[in-house]
Amino acid sequence: MSMSKDEIFTNVQMVLVEALGADEDEITENASLTADLGAESIDFLDIVFRLEKAFSTDDAPFKISQGELFPENLMENDDWVSDGKFTESGLAMLKDRMPHIDFSKFSADPDLGKVADLITVSSLVTFVSNKLESAAA
């Protein structure tokens, strides 16, 4: 499926309107799903299901694996999190598994409680765009 960033943004916006009950004008590129749009953990599953539906075609199903958008059970690994902060290897894991997220400011204070706030509308657009590109390659 070939889609411009604008088309992907419009579809992502629609998904977030339905999943979070947010107004279209609240869903700006830099809006954080949790901090600005009020998303809770179950909303991420809802968003994943709706993204799959919005970007699937008969020829190319758009399937998001569990933990692909946002890694799960982060606290279970002591190498990744210590005293509520991500360690060097934890940060490296995040950057590796979440290439759609901008970690530039987060690295200064890698607080576990704030990692979900990093998922913005723009990062969802990048996530979808990356997946569509790699499926087409």
Add this chain to the structure above:
Amino acid sequence: MRWMWIDQIIEFEPEKRMVAVKSVSLSEEHLHDHFPATDSLDAQPLMPATLIIEGMAQTAGILVGSVNGFTEKVILAKIARARIEADVFPGQSIRFDATIERIDAGGASTTGTIERRTDEINDEGWEPIGCIDLMFSHIDQNMAGVEFPEHNFVFSDNFKQILHSSGLEHLVR
């Protein structure tokens, strides 16, 4: 009173669809509080919309639970959409028609329609009165890794009784 808001499962397509019915009776205590008479108005007993949503949650929740033989703890996590356009009164019946839209290890989303049957409609006729879409979480697979008791406290004896009376007890693993 038991927290059961469906009486019987009448249709079941494995991993796909479940239909349940409930007859609304004036013997149900809550109807007399919803709504009681006031100085200026007569009593107006009608089925609370919140409990219609609960009926759909029980129908869709059993459907979702049946996919894994009721080994997962299936919890209603979100009411994605609920629209109910007509009241249901004592003497009428409600039909909950639930379909799984998507299910994976983390949970499931379902869509559903609500219909009612009144004396004015023949035995075959049900009148659509709304739709309810829900999200369920398999709570042992929650993102935060929080642990819950091992026994399945969601699918209790009440649910097993409904499965038994609907001829579906074989679904429990």
